Amino acid sequence: xxxxxxxxxxxVTILLPIxxxxxxCFHHIPKLLHEIIGVAWLLLMGVHIYQHRRWFxxxxxxxxxxxxxxxxxxxxxxxxxxxxxxxxxxGISNYLFREIIPLDIQRSITIHQFHVSLGYGIIxxxxxxxxxxxxxxxxxxxxxxxxxxxxxIRPWHKxxxxxxxxxxxxxxxxxxxxxxxxxxxxxxxxxxxxxPGGAYAILLVCLLGLYVLVGVVIGRVFR
Numbered sequence: 001x002x003x004x005x006x007x008x009x010x011x012v013t014i015l016l017p018i019x020x021x022x023x024x025c026f027h028h029i030p031k032l033l034h035e036i037i038g039v040a041w042l043l044l045m046g047v048h049i050y051q052h053r054r055w056f057x058x059x060x061x062x063x064x065x066x067x068x069x070x071x072x073x074x075x076x077x078x079x080x081x082x083x084x085x086x087x088x089x090x091g092i093s094n095y096l097f098r099e100i101i102p103l104d105i106q107r108s109i110t111i112h113q114f115h116v117s118l119g120y121g122i123i124x125x126x127x128x129x130x131x132x133x134x135x136x137x138x139x140x141x142x143x144x145x146x147x148x149x150x151x152x153i154r155p156w157h158k159x160x161x162x163x164x165x166x167x168x169x170x171x172x173x174x175x176x177x178x179x180x181x182x183x184x185x186x187x188x189x190x191x192x193x194x195x196p197g198g199a200y201a202i203l204l205v206c207l208l209g210l211y212v213l214v215g216v217v218i219g220r221v222f223r
């Protein structure tokens with residue numbers, strides 16, 4: 001392994017989805033830890049945006065083909081959704097921001113619903129965002145770890161993994177009632193919340209992976 005080739009940008013990129021899954025396991029971790037991870041994730045997101053700040057200045061340059069339009073829309077929607085979810089989370093905070101938030105906001109069912117439901121929207125958009133950049137991201141890690149893909153993966157491995165992610169991702173979407181959540185329906189518990197923490201986290205990973213695959217497909221279609 002050549003650790004010198006693993007950049008800070010790569011580390012931030014891999015930490016973001018890991019921390020997202022952790023913070024989404026709010027049913028299985030203490031509320032204080034959930035808030036701490038959420039704030040840390042927001043700060044890490046800020047670092048990620050700063051590391052890619054040239055993307056913003058480059059918006060006025062070049063041609064706008066379909067792929068670039070889709071990528072830009074996903075990025076903007078993701079940023080807006082993150083701000084809404086984090087803002088709602090601060091509003092209903094039980095620990096870190098409790099002393100500075102009015103009681104009526106803390107008790108707002110609507111704000112609570114925004115925070116919980118739209119978190120699944122972040123998983124979806126993060127997955128698509130990651131999938132759109134999958135080829136470049138994978139290339140960076142292969143180079144950073146000095147790994148030849150042909151050494152450790154065969155075509156049938158890839159197809160089996162994709163099939164598992166699709167099936168488990170769809171199943172995760174169903175038992176988490178993702179569609180109903182995004183429609184802002186009142187949902188207090190799902191079949192997923194009764195699962196052990198490890199199983200719940202794995203299904204969230206598969207849900208994220210499902211939309212990574214969607215992003216990969218979009219990226220290939222609109223090159």
